[in-house]
Amino acid sequence: MTVPGDFKVLARDGLARRGELQTAHGVVPTPIFMPVGTVGSVKSLCPADLHDADAKIILGNTYHLYLRPGDEMLARRGGLHEFMRWDGPILTDSGGFQVFSLAGLRTITEEGVEFRSHIDGSKHFFSPEKVMSIQNNIGSDIMMVLDECVPYGADREYTERSLKMTTRWARRCREAHPKGKNGQLLFGIVQGGFYEDLRKMSAQELMEIDFDGFAIGGLSVGESKPEMLSLMRYTAPLLPQDKPRYLMGVGTPMDILNGIRTGIDMFDCVLPTRNARNGTLFTSQGKVNIKRAEFKENDEPLDPNCSCYTCRTFSKAYLRHLYMAKELLSYRLNSIHNVHYFLELVKGARKAIEEGRFEEYRASVEAVYPGETPV
Template identity: 65%
Template sequence: MSKAPGTFELLGKDGSARAGLLHTAHGAIETPIFMPVGTVGSVKALAPDDLDAIGAQIILGNTYHLYLRPGDELVARRGGLHEFNAWRKPILTDSGGFQAFSLSKLNKMKADGFEFRSHIDGSKHMFTPEKVISIQRNLNSDIMMPLDVCLGFGASYDEAAKAVKKTTEWAKRCRDAYPAGSAGNLLFAIVQGCTFPDLREASARQLMDIGFEGYAIGGLAVGEPKNLMMRALRVLDPVLPQDKPRYLMGVGTPLDILHAIEQGVDMFDCVLPTRNARNGTLYTSEGKINIKRQEYAEDDSPLDPKCSCYTCRTFSKAYLRHLYVSQELLAFRLNSLHNLTYFLNMVKGARKAVLEGRYAEFKAEYEAKYPEEDALFDTPIAE
């Protein structure tokens, strides 16, 4: 029997690593989970049946980009994003706050929100907390994000404290615009605070006082060292409620994800697997390879003999290299299918390992494939 949207069942723990089940209006999501990024309502190079075939459970849409094109009201007239893009499973949409950060040359923060110029035609727009909720209601995403203030690594303590204050104020306005218990959509908060432990904890506690269906962790993977990212997660693990899902935004590499799972995180998204696929960088059971290298020109072996995706079952490295160097569009699809399969299988394996009480062993297998990156997580933190 399905449970009410927003119900999060914590099914097992191994240390701080968690395995759970998040119920939404479009189905339950097994966690830990990786969410493919579909910025404008489409995961690049892949169709919904491709995503179904590789076991994707939820995808992302981008509020900023969908608002500008084709327009959230146009999507609403077509029954919402699920109907528009024919993806019948859960969808999470961000709020546009990160775009205000990443496209800062076009944007200006004001007391009431972000004023920005479209990167498409230069037209002027304003995002307020209430506006981003309205847009996401039109999109009818299963999980909505409030407007927040994201800073890059290197921001001062005072700047970070002001960002936390504004993020909390805007989160409250988003909650007021979409009260708890409203039907259908879920609203997650976004914890900010850069790499300052006390600000991270303060941000989390302020947002918990307001109350949300889940808690995202924003403002990481924006240039900070990996050891500082993990410290921020360690601080939050005992603070955030056990009965709510935790979402680390925009992260990341396989080891980023596995280290974060160890710190109690449940949900992840990143453009890395699909962007790297389009650049010819592919993840395998033996580590990363670049398929355009000459050494694969006559290699008749599968990309990854331990992978059962369509790409690995069907084609040789030689053919995949040929497609890539010939700039054939099929290369984007086949490479993306494989990389997303790798990430989805990894979090599926992590879930199984948590439930079986062997998460440390599982994580160590991946650490051995990426020794140089793994060393970055153990670098001492200079106080």
């Protein structure tokens, strides 16, 4: 009998892993991409769209859901699953990244973080215990600990001091949410800035706390792509072989495949939907900027190799027309396609790992996205 938190690796190809993670709302196949539904909605998409794209898990944001509509309001309605009518797994981040990005609007102490809402300026306080309570109310399948995401360029003294506090917060989160409670999983987050020895210290100390999975945080915060890839390659192998590994907030197609190559299992990013709203679409033939004049009378589908609703039904000319006319349908059709592309990307990676040809698969994608993997 499987229980939430069970994770098994079914196949390996180099460091790349094909696995399955059991949650209270179903099995998550890995490697997996998680569409971001910040405030209880993957922008412009409904749950039926997500199911059509074969989404297995989505992400919600603790900070935003706490402020609006409110975690207690969600709890009275049976949690976020019931409220948004999504029956699959949900992962919620701790809200730490959003709070710390408020810069002048927050104060950090050992107890937690006091901050002002970006909506109305009202004052709030997040402690590790409070963040666990909020995520309990949301009812997410996977919860994240409260951590401080240090800014890029932070000096060693600040980074080490922050890391030690983050580790103490992680212990408090685990104490507030014991293993197995409500079937909700709790992931620790490796921090340590861009200092390899601090990353190693963070990983070792978090493993002593026995989380259900481990995330790599603090990347894609302004560093160069080579720096990000180097630290990703260094950190992933430090984490347990028998637990899922999650790279937070990183997500171009090649970032994902390069992460899988190092042994990372889970990814999220706003890129597919944000780029969709800006008219940039990811296809099997590379990026397409749908606003370009060359598509004005192009009656071909966006991607002839894609089976999503958008590509089955509409032409590039129509998609360009919607975008240029600022029609709301443009957001939806473009997002349907981009989310489908990212989910097909990881589905292809899973199959390639099973068949022992992951490097060949990665190279085939890199061929249409050249220059996205720096030497």
